[in-house]
Amino acid sequence: PWYWPADDTRHAFGLPLWVIFTLVALLLTSAFTAWVFLASSEDDT
Amino acid sequence: MSNLLPFGIGAWTFIVLYVSSLLLVGWAGRAARREDTLQDFYLGGRGFGFAVLFLTLYATQYSGNTVFGVAGATYRLGFSWLIAVHYMLAIIVFYLAFAPKLYGVAQKRGYVTPVDYLKDRYDSKHVSLLGSIVMIVALNNYLLAQLMAMGRALQGLAGPYGDVAYRYGVVGLALIMLIYGTLGGMRAIAWTDVMQGSVLMVGFLVLLVLLLNEFGPLAAATEQIAGSAEAFKVTRPEPRMLREWVSYIIVIGMGGALYPHAIQRIYAAKSRRALNLSLATMTFLPYLTALFAVIAGIYALAYVPGLEGAETDQALASLLRIIQEGSLIGYAVVVVIFSALLAALMSTADSAMLSISSMFTKDIYGVHINPEADESRLTKIGKRCSWIVVGVLVVLAIILENQASLIDLIDRKFDLLVQLVPAFMLGIHVSFLRSGPVLAGLLTGLTIALGLAFGPFDFVVAGKVWGVHPGVYGLLANTAVAVVGSLLQKPETRHGV
Structure with missing residues (x-):
């Protein structure tokens, strides 16, 4: 979260907004990684 | 764990039965062996399908540190320690950089240890020997830390007999690990990982349900912290922490992907499909483990304020004590979580033990001491090596019982392992x-x-x-x-x- 304002106090679902953004970006990274692994499995059938 | 109430006879009986059942799995692993070769002993005959491979990768990757260390660091640093979720995911991302290709080469060339790849790729005794030394030193540090954590886990539950419990805990659990590990090799260790990985997963899920039930929603805990003197722990990390974030991703993400025992699990996959499916599933496990430990740290920060310094590593134990005192069900569930902690420690330690033994036997003894030794002889030497290495580390764990800072000093394993990145991740491409x-x-x-x-x-x-x-x-x-x-x-x- 380098791009997030240091003094930001906004919340969503009761959590700091930067935490929500970070978790969503992490989930996107997981989904992309899983997709690459599974796609390369199909290449190797 | 010293903040927990001492366990009663029922709890100890459950834990002893659980740990003893691992010996049966070791015996089954020995019965299932097909030949007296290094490949059979150290790689389970390269026959691990998705279920076994996934659970052995999971149980090996998540150690006792994931449970207590991450909760303690979150207590000290707040939400910034989402870094732990990111670095556990980064390990899997860096596998993508070399694991599928290494698997293909290992199958063709019959690699058993990570150093076999270095020998084949660089054809240099010096690169291979230095690679072996770096990996063995890093793993010995890791194994020593796990043995000491086993002792500490039992120490805190034995009331006034803490020191005795520490010694018996280290010796007893190391002995059980040695017996099933040398009986059935990688096959036995992977099968016990299936049990331990399952217990670990259940333990984490139970932990989250308990926390929500006992303390209410995470939003309330966050609000509590935001209204306290610790409010800075819910705001965005400061610039220095952001640099640390990137550094952790590099050093743990790359170093963790090059753990020798993890590389040997890549070799042990039955097929490329089983390997890729296991790693694809592993990408979602940081949310079921490291993230749960971060959440536990946030709850502790909100509802058990005032812990400082080394006490913060007891943050999760402090929460568990509140749950343990609340009801008989709470007490029973804490016993399950404690079993999950032992599972995390033992499943990581046994894999490190086997990997050290394989590298010493094949890459040092079989190359520099007795190049004429056949596979049966090397397997016997490997088993003896396990007993000697663990024996020495058990003595060290007992001598260093009260010197945690010394352990911190020698624990530079990721700084060492990450130096192998050019040889492995770059060299293969x-x-x-x-x-x-x-x-x-x-x-x-x-x-x-x-x-x-x-x-x-x-x-x-x-x-x-x-x-x-x-x-x-x-x-x-x-x-x-x-x-x-x-x-x-x-x-x-x-x-x-």
Whole structure:
């Protein structure tokens, strides 16, 4: 979260907004990684 | 664990039965062996399908530190320690950089240890020997830390008999691990990992349900912290912490992907499909483990304020004590969570033990001491090596019982392991990398990493320079030497490809 304002106090679902953004970006990274692994499995059938 | 109430006879009976059942699995692993070879003993005959491979990767990757260390660090740093979720995911991302290709080469060439790849790729005894030493030293540190954590886990539950419980705990659990590990090798260890991985997963899920039930929603805990003197722990990390974030991703993400026992699990996959499916599933496990530990740390920060220094590593134990005192069901569930902690420790320690044994036997004894030894002889030597290594580390764990700071000092395993990145992750993709420059790069990286970590420098703060691990500076120099040196070599002097 380098791009997030240091003094930001906004919340969503009761959590700091930067935490929500970070978790969503992490989930996107997981989904992309899983997709690459599974796609390369199909290449190797 | 010293904040927990001492366990009663029922709880101890449950734990003893659970740990003893691992011996049966060891015996079953021995009964299932097909031949007296290194491949059968150290790689389970390369026959692990998705279910076993996934659970053994999971149980091995998540150690006792994931449970208590992450909760403690979150207590100290707040939401910034989402870094732990990211670095556990980064390990899987860095597998993507080399694991599928390494699997294909390992199948064709019959690799057993990670150093077999180095021998084959660089054709240099010096690169192979230095690679072996780096991996064995890093794993010995890791195994010692796990053995000490086993002792500490039992120490806190034995009331006034803590010191006795520590010693019996270290010796007893190491003995059980040695018996099933040397009986059935990798097959037995992977099968016990299926049990331990399942217990670990259930333990984490139960932990989250307990926390929600006992303390209410996470939003309320966050609000509690935001209204306290610790409010800065819910705001965005400061710039130094952001640099540490990147550094952790590099040093733990890359170093963790090069754990020798993890590489041997890549070799042990039955098929490329089983390997890729296991790693694809592993990408979602940081949310079921590291994230749950972060959430536990946030609850502790909100509802058990005032812990300082080393006490913060007891943050999760403090929460569990509140749950334990609340009801009989709470007490029983804490016993399950404690079993999950033991599972996390033992499943990591046994894999490190087997990997050390394989590298000493095949890469050092079989190359430098007795090159004529056949596979049956090497397997016997490997089993003896396990007993000697664990025996020495058990004695060390007992001697160092009250010297946690000394352990912190020698625990630079990721700074060491990350220096193998050019040889493994780069070497498998680019053909111009040569053995001489790779060796020079490795020596340069190790010198810089260890020099910065142990040297008397004022600019090294909390083991880091400008918020970055010494291993990262070593890796940058290491990579530059390996790449530039290889490019400058005349084509006719290039070897190994």
